[in-house]
Amino acid sequence: MVKKKLPVGIDDFKEVIQNDYYFVDKSMLINELLDKKSKVTLLPRPRRFGKTLNMSMLNYFFSIENRENNRKLFEGLNISKTDKMEYAGEYPVIYISLKDIKFRSWMECFGALKNLISNLFQSKIYIRESLNEIQIKNFNDILMRNENADYTNALKDLSSYLESYYKKKVIILIDEYDTPLVTAHSQGYYDEAIFFFRNFLSAALKGNPYLEFSVLTGILRVAKESIFSGLNNLVVSTILDNDFNYFGLTEDEVEELLKYYELEYELEDVKKWYNGYRFGKRLVYNPWSLINFASKNELNPYWVNTSDNSLIKELLDKNDSKVIDDLKAVFSGNEIEEVITENIIFSDLEDVDTIWSLMLFSGYLTYDRFEISEITGAKTYFLKIPNYEVQSFFKNTFIKEYSHGKTAMYFKMLEDLYKGDVKKFEYKFKELYLSAISYHDSGDSEKYYHHFMLGLLLTLGDKYIVTSNRESGYGRYDIALEPKDKKNFGLIFEFKIGDKNSIHEKAKEALVQINEKKYDVAMKNNGISKVIKIGMAFSGKDVAIESEIN
Structure with missing residues (x-):
């Protein structure tokens, strides 16, 4: 036929x-x-x-x-x-x-x-x-x-x-x-x-x-x-309402389309890539992506590559620390709680808080539920990334921010880390770090370097569960990457700051802290047998790294 x-x-x-x-x-x-x-x-x-x-x-x-x-x-x-x-x-x-x-x-x-x-x-x-x-x-x-x-x-x-x-x-x-x-x-x-x-x-x-x-x-x-x-x-009637929901494709409509084109075996992958948008009480798929997928039978980010992202990028460029922290949270698969403003005035776009409303209505975020304040009546929405296609947009945004034109080196550096070759990771990281960090950007706050490293490592979200400032053992580690495949290496990072002459000792101190505080306990209890422990110390454009595997 x-x-x-x-x-x-x-x-x-x-x-x-x-x-x-x-x-x-x-x-x-x-x-x-x-x-x-x-x-x-x-x-x-x-x-x-x-x-x-x-x-x-x-x-x-x-x-x-x-x-x-x-x-x-x-x-x-x-x-x-x-x-x-x-x-x-x-x-x-x-x-x-x-x-x-x-x-x-x-x-x-x-x-x-x-x-x-x-x-x-x-x-x-x-x-x-x-x-x-x-x-x-x-x-x-x-x-x-x-x-x-x-x-x-x-x-x-x-x-x-x-x-x-x-x-x-x-x-x-x-x-x-x-x-x-x-x-x-x-x-x-x-x-x-x-x-x-x-x-x-x-x-x-x-x-x-x-x-x-x-x-x-x-x-x-x-x-x-x-x-x-x-x-x-x-x-x-916005996407938050139950009226006029004749936009997007429902699950039944997608199943029918895939069956017609003999692609029904792809349903689970299609759901992962293109589903997850909540319009009122309905979960819907992105029709543009579905049509392109059915036409080419290739799972690719079709929608984010055609949409106008100028407003999103404009707000991201403001580098507001809370916005970046929250973006990193949703990128890691977590929910964030934000008050959403349905009535948007364009002059409000100067306010970084407006980014959440803009991202929700533009399709870059979706929500599972909301709560209404008994005191103010404000609605707090629990926001998350809807699917893998949109996650790829954020992933590419982070790659662009942290690779600074050295994308190939960036990927090879992460690949070295994934394989457990810390020496090669250290060499490439230091070269990339010199390009990415400015004396004017860096400071004497450990939080700054924590943000930088978290953003850089979040692109490994496909292979790891990335967490930050979580309790394990006798304290709270800075960043941990637990592999989804338990045969792979786990990663634990601890950061310190110092001056140019003390960072090597500070890096050793960070590594000692990982061991003394037993930050690897939670990972070991989850069946991860091999953990790479990395202590890092920063001073402006200078960085020292100490590591061990056990």
Whole structure:
């Protein structure tokens, strides 16, 4: 049997259906929207989780243009078995996607917006003959991209023209509404962008008498007092809610897909790589990664390599010690407790605490549960990395930070450590350390070097359980790496600081401490027979290492 093609990179609903691509039926999203019938609905979801395909589906379902042909697209889908088909082809629709509005300056951004709006008007040019002279001038100004055209009120004006032409109110669909603002923030023209988009969206969505309802998608739930200032009719459903969960793939949908392509034997590995996102009460898989995996039959990090990580990297670059500590905790497979802010204001991105909300809503973290404070009412979420694909993003981030352009040496150094060749590890570590550490970065705090070593060693998380500051024997070791394969070496590190003349004695002192405090007891009790004990002492760019194996 010839298998259906996989819609890799195709997010046009009509193209998927007419060309008989493999399609996971999410059409009951239409049913839920019509049941709830909010005036303006914002659906923030992570990138590449099916937002554009779903918005395209809404466009083809509701659009009064080509209504009969469009209705055929839904034959056999779940929505066709409901009474909601009476709404198919009943409304004029304005559909725009802002996902490609990503430019380095406001001038370039605004130029692209003018082109986008002009093309939108061009697609509705058939209504121009029904307009009066003033309306025709406004329409033509937009069409010709004139400087004096009223772009701010373009969506509202177009909805007025369509309502007058069809005698029916208009549905407005705006996909990836926040992409231009994320880019504007990273490129330094946020003030100009927010000024325009606040007025642009408010004109279309606030008090627009020609609006039937509107749906917007994006990644972030931006606070009302920011871009949606004064918009009182806004209903928001984030990944923390149980509503509108028609994004991502459920376990049943994934099993069906793998079975269809005769890949069901890969289910456990696929689950490890791409599952783990919690949307409301559901656990879902990343659809972009699943489609790419099924197409190539290779387990690779597809999603993190295509997503825009600029905001995440911007916050990571701040090197806030608590953020780094918490990231290292989740990288090690632990949970962290953080208060999540659903209403994000872009100016808050200067606050490093916002990174947890951003990472959760962007798909880099997920949660198992939450607790509500009886005193403040704040929700504390227990966050973790959802799967191996996202873990690979953090792993590569740490590699980049600690290898400083010497990636090959970095990997060989860790391989030496894994094999128990401490002398080779020591040689490569000292060379890498000279490149990685600056006199201005280092200090007289043991905690600084502890952070550095923990970040460097966390990339061994595939082979070891990495722990830090845990009790064992008669004290608390600095870092321990317990091998998942008990035949391999265990590793225990203890760190000291000193001056250039004393670090060799300090390194010996650290090794003695490991033995005297019996830090290896917990590992030995877990069946690890061979443990490498490493004492390290630091002074600026100088380091001394003492070790033994027993």
